[in-house]
Amino acid sequence: MEPVITLKQADFLEMGNIFRSGAFLQQCFSVHPLSLSLKMLTLPDKIGVFCLHCKSRHRLTVDTISRVIGDAELFEEGAARMLEACANAHQEALHVTEVSVDGNIVQFRCRECKAGFQTKISLYETYQP
Numbered sequence: 001m002e003p004v005i006t007l008k009q010a011d012f013l014e015m016g017n018i019f020r021s022g023a024f025l026q027q028c029f030s031v032h033p034l035s036l037s038l039k040m041l042t043l044p045d046k047i048g049v050f051c052l053h054c055k056s057r058h059r060l061t062v063d064t065i066s067r068v069i070g071d072a073e074l075f076e077e078g079a080a081r082m083l084e085a086c087a088n089a090h091q092e093a094l095h096v097t098e099v100s101v102d103g104n105i106v107q108f109r110c111r112e113c114k115a116g117f118q119t120k121i122s123l124y125e126t127y128q129p
């Protein structure tokens, strides 16, 4: 069964470059925060963040997506759909504005809608080319 072998080899090769730690995203955010943008959103729980600077791809598995209103208020209701609408309409406007690996929190902001989103992360996977 040749296709199966090919798939396994591909998986194996990719595994070598995948790091399951939030430290890599934190590092990107500390060093070049403006290079991080949302590149993929697959509800209910997958977000892809691409770093233009070091070409790392960070795949996040999220527990919750909330809308941030003002300084501290969070609303979960409808937030995931709103983020999805942003991602579909103007993905380039979505940027990472906060990474806190200690709190497992990553925040995004949409420049078009002037809306902030907070995601609670359960798994970080970084793929480095």
Ligand SMILES: [Zn+2]
Binding pocket: 027, 028, 029, 032, 035, 051, 052, 053, 054, 055, 056
């Ligand atoms: Zn980076």
Ligand SMILES: [Zn+2]
Binding pocket: 085, 086, 087, 090, 093, 110, 111, 112, 113, 114, 115
């Ligand atoms: Zn938007």
